[in-house]
Amino acid sequence: MKTILILVDQLYNHGGIEKLVAIKANYWTEKFEYKVIIVSTEQNNRPPVYKLSTNVEFIDIDITYHRAISFFHPKNFKKIISNIKELKKVLISTTPDFILVASHIPMTYILPFMHTKAKIIKEFHYSKFNREKNKKEGIFSSIEKRYDYLVVLSPEEKTFYPSKNVKVIPNPVVALPKVVANINEKQNIAGAVLRFAPVKQIEKMVEAWELFYQKNLDWKLYLYGATDNEYYEKIFKLVAEKNLEQSIIFKGQTDNVITAFSEIKVLLMTSANECFPMVILEANSCGVPVVSFNSPTGPRNIITHNVDGLIVPLNDVPKFAEVLDHLVKDKIKMKTLSENAVTTANKYLIEDVMWMWKNLIFESND
Structure with a gap:
């Protein structure tokens, strides 16, 4: 039985990464019968937000980095040393076959230099599209080459890595609803399921909605996401300033996106950048088409423009409002996009994606 350590x-x-870790850990232990151990550095005695199989072991080594400063700041240096010591203890006791670095942590840069017989994997959930080619990036690339595998989410992302150890494995769709509602029978509700973070550019979504709403007074926009940070407060005030409180509704965090998508006709995305957003696939699985900025690089690697969704030039707010307006007034196009969105989601079923992990990495002869 293979043992996989996820860091x-x-x-x-x-969050997307947290959800993906839970999905993969559960699948690998339940379906492939691998031993899966998740090792965190700062769980702080809190329960996992996504349910883990009873067969998945969870270990927190309680490092708790100062996240507001660089990992390699002097205040974090002692913590890195402790991290290395505690991880070594785990490696000795578990003797894993594979170690997967799943999130952005100091071990990303240190693991390739630690002595272990395990094959090491780093997966990337962000795009290198805008990364400058400088000395710092050169150092990162040289470290990345020391991994046995680098896992990226799309063929386009692969082009940004000079290494020969890159595998393309997309995010999965966990489950398709048994029945997909007729898109034109739903209420006139658009939605966004997201983190309230500046990279999501929700202020541009609000600006586009203001233009759209002037011609579509019977529509509402539901915003799903945790409302516990300063950026949320900024967006909340912006909505109030524009007198859109009756049209833009803050729904809070949802643990069930399928229920959310059962209510909405179209998903909106105005991010500055997106690597390979699961939320597009989740929406597609429910027959909900997506209107998105051409954010590098994820949306255009999932959405086929005018087939299963719509791509708008990046940051073109008036065009976004115009495209959305045309779509909601064209029932035939809405129905076609909805049906094709389900077809797109079927390309990313969890069974197929997990077998890619098995064949390309865990059972590979590389």
Whole structure:
């Protein structure tokens, strides 16, 4: 039986990486019968936000980095030393076959230099599209080459890595609803399921919605996401300033995106950048088409423009409002995009994606 160690910072926050770690750990232990151990550095005695199989072992080594400063700041240096010592203890006691670095943690840069017989893997959930080619990036690339495998989410992302050890494995769709509602029978509700973070550019979504709403007074926009940070407060005030409180509704964090997508007709995305957002696949699985900025690089690697969704030039707010307006007034196009979105989601079923992990990495002869 193979043993897989997954390294993360934490699993108590709602987020794409946290959800993916739980999905993969559960699948690998339940379906492939691998031994899976998740090792976190700062869980702080909180329960995992996503349910883990009873067969998945969870270990927190309680490092708790100062996240507001660089990992390699003097205040964090002692913590890195402790991290290395505690991880070595885990490696000795578990003797893993594979070690997967799943989130952005100091071990990303240190693991390739630690002595272990395990094959080491780093997966990337962000895009290198805008990364400058400088000395610092050169150092990172040289470290990345020391991994046995680098896992990226799309063929386009692969082009940004000079290493020969890159595998393309997309994010999965966990489950398709048994029945997909007729898109044109739903209420006139658009939605966004996201983190309230500046990279999501929700202010541009609000600006586009203001233009759209002037012509579509019977529509509402549901915003799903945790409302516990300064950026949320900024967006909340912006909505109030524009007198859009009756049209833009803050729904809070949801633990069930399928239920959310059962309510909405179209998903909106205005991010500055997205690597390979699971939320697009989740929406597609429910027959909900997506209107998105051409954010590098994820949306255009999932959405086929005018087939299963719509891509708008990056940061073009008036165009976004115009495209959305045309779509909601064209029932035939809405239905076509909805049906094709389900077809797209079927390309990323969890069974197929997990077998890619098995064949390309865990059972590979590389």
